[in-house]
Amino acid sequence: MSHHWALSRVLPILLCFGSSLTWANDIAEIEELIRNKQWPQAQQKLQLAIKQTAPTATTPLSPQFRFMNSQILAGQGQVAKAVQELQALIQEFPELPEPYNNLGVLLAAQGQYDVALSALTSAIQARPHYKIALQNLGDLYTALAQQAYAQAKNAKEGPNLLPLPAPSAVTTNTTNTQTLR
Structure with a gap:
């Protein structure tokens, strides 16, 4: 075999490796x-x-x-x-978790918590042990809790307990009277 033949076969591989x-x-x-x-x-x-x-139609x-x-x-x-x-x-x-994670972070920063929650959940579904997405989800839940606490704090005063349900009337078989349970 000539050196020219070997070089013609090896050089393209080396060029590809170098470009990689x-x-x-x-x-x-x-x-x-x-x-x-x-x-x-x-x-x-x-x-x-x-x-x-040089992206093309065949290699985007x-x-x-x-x-x-x-x-x-x-x-x-x-x-x-x-x-x-x-x-x-x-x-x-859709199998890549990183775009979901970053989308969730950007949306949460804009206060779009529901959509952010969906994106972060999708990131974790794509990679269940994705630490950054799990941390971001925890941060989002913290922000949601703080938002709910602020809403509760600013709510008008009212009873702290829900009213008890009204008793229901029951008809007994022995008499035609209704009694309260």
Whole structure:
């Protein structure tokens, strides 16, 4: 076998491996920028990574890139766009818990507790031991409890106990009189 033949077979594999490493490095860098809340830099790096992967109709944009985009949008205060991106991800990838979790957090921050509860519950259904979603669900239940407590505290004064139900009339078989039970 010639070196040319071996090189022609091995080089494409090495190039694919190298591009995978570059892609993984890009993701790690973007995630680090997101963790550090460096939104403009994260957006710029994400756009560059998207251009390098060149999404097409047959190979659409990676759900991971879309998820990171939603995080960046939310961090930049574009919550409505972030919510739309997460909802689209959920439609396309209902098995992924992360979009449900982040959607739940964004909706809870807007006071939409019922919808947030549904999203967080879906995240936990997708991955039952998803620690972050479980913690967020606990935080949501705490917020709901505080809301209920505030409503109770501000309610008009009235009886602290529910009124007892009215006694029911019973007809006995021996007489035609009604007695109270």
